[in-house]
Each structure stands twice: as C-alpha cells, then as structure tokens.
Amino acid sequence: MRLLVTGGAGFIGSNFIRWYLAEHPHDQVINVDLLTYAGNLENLRDVEKNPAYSFVRADINDRRAMREVFGRGVDAVINFAAESHVDRSIESPQAFITTNVHGTLTLLSLALEYGVKRFLQVSTDEVYGSLEPEENPFTEESPLVPSSPYAASKAGADLLAGAFYRTYGLPVVITRCTNNYGPYQFPEKLIPLMIINALEDRPLPVYGDGRQVRDWIFVTDHCRALAAVLRRGRPGEIYNIGGDCERTNLTVVREILKILGKPETLIRFVEDRPGHDRRYALQNTKIKNLGWRPQVAFAAGLAHTVRWYRENREWWQRVTSGAYREYYRRMYGRRLEGKTGD
Ligand code: NAD
Ligand code: TYD
Numbered sequence: 145m146r147l148l149v150t151g152g153a154g155f156i157g158s159n160f161i162r163w164y165l166a167e168h169p170h171d172q173v174i175n176v177d178l179l180t181y182a183g184n185l186e187n188l189r190d191v192e193k194n195p196a197y198s199f200v201r202a203d204i205n206d207r208r209a210m211r212e213v214f215g216r217g218v219d220a221v222i223n224f225a226a227e228s229h230v231d232r233s234i235e236s237p238q239a240f241i242t243t244n245v246h247g248t249l250t251l252l253s254l255a256l257e258y259g260v261k262r263f264l265q266v267s268t269d270e271v272y273g274s275l276e277p278e279e280n281p282f283t284e285e286s287p288l289v290p291s292s293p294y295a296a297s298k299a300g301a302d303l304l305a306g307a308f309y310r311t312y313g314l315p316v317v318i319t320r321c322t323n324n325y326g327p328y329q330f331p332e333k334l335i336p337l338m339i340i341n342a343l344e345d346r347p348l349p350v351y352g353d354g355r356q357v358r359d360w361i362f363v364t365d366h367c368r369a370l371a372a373v374l375r376r377g378r379p380g381e382i383y384n385i386g387g388d389c390e391r392t393n394l395t396v397v398r399e400i401l402k403i404l405g406k407p408e409t410l411i412r413f414v415e416d417r418p419g420h421d422r423r424y425a426l427q428n429t430k431i432k433n434l435g436w437r438p439q440v441a442f443a444a445g446l447a448h449t450v451r452w453y454r455e456n457r458e459w460w461q462r463v464t465s466g467a468y469r470e471y472y473r474r475m476y477g478r479r480l481e482g483k484t485g486d
Pocket of ligand 2: 356
C-alpha cells in the first residue's frame with residue numbers, strides 16, 4: 145500500500161510514521177508537511193534514509209503541489225496536518241480555518257479525483273465540547289459542541305469528511321482521539337511544557353483551579369488504533385479513541401514533579417484559559433470491537449516520556465529557541481507576573 149501521511153513531521157504524525165514503517169515494512173509512506181513551527185524533520189531522522197519513506201514539503205492547501213503527490217499513486221490518506229493548539233487558536237483563529245478546514249477540503253477533493261481507496265481524518269474528542277463530572281463519556285453519536293476555534297475547525301473538517309462520504313461515496317473514516325502524550329510533543333502542550341519547565345526549575349503554570357480532567361493516551365496506542373481503523377474501519381464511520389485514563393491536570397503535574405524529584409512549590413495557579421473545557425472522556429466500545437485496547441499504562445508512559453525529555457535536552461532546547469521564547473512571553477508573561485521569581 146502507498147500511504148500519504150500529511151503533517152507527518154509533527155508530534156503524532158512522526159510517531160505514526162516511525163511505528164508504521166516498522167510494522168508494515170512493505171508499504172510506502174509519503175509524508176507531506178509544511179514544516180510550520182510545529183513540524184520538525186529531526187523527529188524523523190531515524191527513518192529518513194528508509195527507501196519506503198519519502199518527504200515532500202508542501203502546504204495541503206497548495207492544490208498544484210498536492211496534485212503532484214496524488215499523481216504518484218496514493219492508495220490511502222491519513223490526514224494529521226493541522227494547527228493543533230487551543231491557546232494559539234484563541235489568540236489567532238484564522239490559520240486554523242485555513243489549514244484544518246480548507247486544507248482538509250483540498251485533500252478530500254483530490255482524494256476523490258484520484259480514486260483514493262481510504263481517507264482517514266484524524267480528529268479529536270474536543271469536537272464534542274465539555275463534560276460535567278457526573279456525565280457519561282461521549283459516544284460517536286454525541287452532538288458536536290466545540291468550545292475553542294481549534295475544536296470548531298476540527299468539527300468543520302469532520303463534517304466535510306462525512307459529507308464527502310455521503311454525497312460522493314469517498315471511503316472516509318474519522319477518528320476522534322483524546323489527549324496524547326509521549327516523545328516529540330511540542331512543549332506548548334501540558335505534559336512536555338511542564339516537564340521542561342520542571343527540568344529548568346521554572347514555574348509550572350496551571351490554568352484556573354487545575355481540576356479540569358483530560359483522558360490521556362500514550363501516542364503509540366493512538367498509532368495502533370489509527371492503523372486498525374485504516375485497515376478494518378467501515379467507510380462512513382466515526383471511531384472514538386480514548387485512553388481509559390481520566391486525570392485532573394493537577395494530578396498530572398504533581399506526578400511529573402514526583403518523577404523528577406522536584407518540589408510542588410514550582411506550581412503556579414494562573415489565569416484560566418477562556419472557554420476552558422472542564423472534562424473530556426470517551427466511550428471506547430466501537431474501536432475496541434476492532435480488536436484494539438490501550439496497552440501503555442499512564443504511570444509507565446509518563447515515566448518513559450519524562451525520561452525522553454531528560455535525555456533529549458538538545459531537541460527541546462532547539463525547538464524552544466527563537467520564536468518559542470516570544471510565544472512563551474506572550475502566553476505566560478502576564479499570567480505569571482508577580483507569581484514567580486523567574
Ligand atoms: P502538531 O501540531 O504536533 O503537528 C501538526 C503538523 O502539521 C506539523 O508537522 C505541521 O508542520 C503540519 N502542518 C500544519 N499546517 C500544515 C499545512 N497547511 N500543510 C501541511 N502540513 C501542515 O499536531 P499533533 O499533536 O501531532 O496532532 C496531529 C493531528 O492529530 C491533528 O490533526 C490534531 O488535531 C489531531 N489530534 C491531536 C491530539 C493531541 O493530543 N495532540 C489529540 C487528538 C487529535
Ligand atoms: P493542552 O495540552 O493544551 O491540551 P487540550 O487543551 O487540547 O486538552 O492542555 C491540557 C490541559 O492542561 C487543559 O485543561 C489546559 C491545561 N494547561 C494548563 O493548565 N497549563 C498550561 O500551561 C497548558 C499548556 C495547559
């Protein structure tokens with residue numbers, strides 16, 4: 145099979161490509177990535193010489209460039225390419241609509257034109273909005289009530305993907321996964337940000353009361369679920385992918401400090417994120433019926449992740465040099481004012 149992976153230089157995409165090439169050595173993978181601030185070819189150093197792998201730097205919105213890629217012959221598409229960070233979407237939503245909505249539309253229409261046999265749209269549980277503590281986890285039938293511009297853009301892409309199945313018969317499958325963690329995650333997201341701040345004895349900015357709940361999944365468990373849906377999912381269907389692992393943010397942050405042997409005095413409660421979703425949780429029955437289960441327990445996955453950041457200081461020091469500093473000041477400077485000796 146020749147698989148087009150978009151956004152393969154990002155966190156989940158690069159983990160997916162590494163895992164997929166190891167598991168399916170006879171398949172070909174074409175990675176298309178624009179290399180935004182979140183895309184980094186260093187994430188794929190160990191596969192770049194593999195003859196089954198090739199890379200094209202392109203915007204998924206660039207129809208001409210994408211046409212060339214589809215023209216090589218593509219059996220299946222897995223669309224990871226996205227602007228993916230909620231806080232950035234609150235600051236400036238436009239890029240989220242451009243990439244996540246328009247970009248997905250471009251890919252869907254080319255996939256149709258070139259007769260692609262499977263289109264997997266990688267989506268998120270955030271399209272369902274927020275759950276109260278006593279509510280049942282979201283199912284694939286739950287209504288879409290996205291809170292952030294990021295979540296709204298992903299919901300828009302899901303609706304387009306569903307429309308391409310129903311209107312044109314494009315064999316689309318949609319997955320909605322919960323919060324991933326693991327190696328190569330850009331340190332703007334909770335877990336890597338807290339790990340690198342703790343490693344540097346900088347304050348750990350916890351939004352609001354820190355009692356928001358996320359369901360955590362180790363990135364390779366997500367990769368295995370995607371491969372199961374790619375091969376065995378039914379066209380037109382949606383599959384939730386949850387980790388069966390609900391934790392408050394505060395619990396996660398404390399766990400990181402414990403692993404690193406750092407004091408809880410590093411925690412700073414800061415101004416909350418606007419429209420902050422209280423809780424995410426997913427019912428997993430449908431994906432489990434494809435024979436998938438999460439395999440990595442949270443304690444083991446988190447310890448592995450902390451070790452990776454500890455051992456790959458050069459990686460995160462490089463990705464946090466330059467523009468990241470400006471981002472960090474903008475996002476956290478005022479929030480941490482007067483709350484830190486940093
Ligand atoms: P990421 O931000 O780490 O990576 C996104 C990648 O897309 C980057 O390599 C970036 O360069 C590339 N990209 C951005 N705009 C592009 C464009 N216009 N054309 C081509 N490439 C472009 O994101 P991630 O955390 O790896 O998430 C991957 C996908 O999984 C996203 O679609 C996201 O919505 C979804 N998802 C993420 C999570 C999570 O916890 N991280 C959970 C559920 C779903
Ligand atoms: P994040 O990793 O941005 O993922 P998402 O918003 O997509 O769930 O955030 C996870 C949780 O951690 C979310 O409730 C917001 C919170 N958070 C903080 O408390 N402080 C931070 O600095 C960040 C980045 C997130």
